[in-house]
Amino acid sequence: MTQITLRxxxxxxxxxxxxxxxxxxxxxSLNRVILDMIYNYTGLNKKRRTPSAASLTKLAGGWxxxxxxxxxxxxxxxxxxxxxxxx
Numbered sequence: 001m002t003q004i005t006l007r008x009x010x011x012x013x014x015x016x017x018x019x020x021x022x023x024x025x026x027x028x029s030l031n032r033v034i035l036d037m038i039y040n041y042t043g044l045n046k047k048r049r050t051p052s053a054a055s056l057t058k059l060a061g062g063w064x065x066x067x068x069x070x071x072x073x074x075x076x077x078x079x080x081x082x083x084x085x086x087x
Contacts, residue, residue: 006034024065 013019023033039045063071 027062027065 019030019033019037022028023030026033028036
């Protein structure tokens with residue numbers, strides 16, 4: 001596959017972080033989000049092959065952004081050290 005490097009992106013695009021937000025919300029890489037935008041714009045919506053990690057996700061399961069955030073929030077109490085316990 002051919003690689004293309006994007007240069008000179010308008011700072012307004014980066015400030016609004018729409019591409020990054022879409023990436024986080026959909027669980028897709030920035031590269032995949034930008035490719036999807038290009039395919040949609042050109043009308044070349046190819047049937048994408050299954051991502052290589054899909055089989056692992058199917059086997060082990062996957063978390064949404066909300067589920068992952070909730071999990072990491074629940075771990076915060078475990079990160080505190082009880083000084084009295086270690087004396």
